[in-house]
Amino acid sequence: MTQTFPIDRTLKTFSQLQTEFNLQRSTDEQFFTEWLNTDSQLTEKEQLALDAIQQKYFYQLSDGQLGEETIKLIVLSPLLDLAGFFDPPFRFKTETTVQITVESDDVIYRGRIDALVLLQTLWVVVIESKETSFSLELALPQTLAYMLANPYPERPVFGMVTNGGNFIFVKLQTQEIPYYELSNVFSLLPRRNQLYDVLQILNRLGRFSSES
DSSP, X not given: OOEEEEHHHHOOSHHHHHHHHOOEEOOOTTTTOTTTOOOOOOOHHHHHHHHHHHHHHHHHHTXXXXXXXXXXXXXXXXXXXXXXXXXXXXXXXXXXXXXXXXXXXXXXXXXXXXXXXXXXXXXXXXXXXXXXXXXXXXXXXXXXXXHTTOSOTTSOEEEEXXXXXXXXXXXXXXXXXXXXXXXXXXXXXXXSXXXXXXXXXXXXXXXXXXXX
């Protein structure tokens, strides 16, 4: 009899993902170079919009911890809009249900992705936003579990995890063995607004998906 378990409650650690799906972290320095190749320059209008996001984030944070819906409203949605993920050829979906099946054990893991950007059959960005009290490390295993549900394993899938104030990008390539790698962590704390870097990386991933 097939058993179904929620992803967010059962796949919480990297060791669980390694045991269930043989997920490995890549040791190849060239595995995830897409986040490094941010060759496009931001316009003055984009920079002003990103500075406004940063200011609104700290204004709201001054009264305490931000909830997930607030983070989506003041940080995530305007950022994705600037990246063009609400416009053709992309499709934007929220609360999308995905599932992963472990056939040998008759087990299904099912969960809901907070936000999903699609380009035809290619998954471009999987986003798991967490409240500001959550560290990115706690959200990464769950996000990777969602990414393992990609129905087109011959193509790489990219993810971004954020708690509103910090951002990290993930690449997953599923072949015989699924491998992943992480980018640096970008933060809203430094005087220089690192949302500039985040938007440049999103732009790069968008172009990469369009060219694939």
